Amino acid sequence: MTRGTLQVVGVGPGDPELMTVRAVRLVQAAKVVAYFCRHDRPGHARTIARAHIAPDAEELRLEYPFTTEISVANPAYHGGMGQFYDECAHNLAQRLDKGQDVVLLCEGDPFLYGSAMYLFDRLKAGFETEVVPGIMAMNGCWTQAHLPITHGDDVLCVLPATLPEEKLTNWLEQADAAVIMKTGRNMPQVKRALEKAGRLSDAVYVERGTQENTRMCALQEQEDSVPYFSLVLLPGRKGVR
Secondary structure, three states: OOOOEEEEEEOEOOOHHHOOHHHHHHHHHOOEEEEEEOOOOOOHHHHHHHHHOOOOOEEEEEEOOOOOOOOOOOHHHHHHHHHHHHHHHHHHHHHHHOOOOEEEEEOEOOOOOOOHHHHHHHHOOOOEEEEEOOOOHHHHHHHHOOOOOOOOOOOEEEEEOOOOHHHHHHHHHHOOEEEEEOOHHHHHHHHHHHHHOOOHHHOEEEEOOOOOOOEEEEHHHOOOOOOOOEEEEEOOOOOOO
């Protein structure tokens, strides 16, 4: 029997109209659709793509064992998540072994901090795979904010807010432009790092970019408590050539 193909599909940052034509075509044709979610929520990627999922498609909910309940610094986090991804890969492999193609949805782009890449890593050696790129949260946010991010030979840094504060400060001092992701509970140290680097006044906060309830403001005006879907933009040079 011919094995199925794993199709990892980026569905963009939130606005369903920002899905690519290719992504829409694959989702509409899918007989098996998998997506990550919390146990009590439908899943962000599934919400974006819901209009294109066929009524008779099998949906595989890949429910995280935890999200923010355990810190990434806790050894239990990596062990628990590793086991979770193993189990998810096994579930998808069962369908693929039967000759079924599986569409695995991923918000943003699958290869930029996407959970889908961990299943791709586990399954790529045994099955044919196809990856569909998606519009990322960062470029969805900076275009919506009308904030040109790089000019000329500016260097752009993509930084996780989970870095130690000293390292985060060092990168911010070196980069012309930066995007700080995974803010959440790390917002206080993000602000401190930007202030130490002398760049706090230039930073822009974007919450739920491209979604219906998007919110943007100068980072200095934002409180420290922020939701998961939020990031900080630091533009490069402002001068026009």
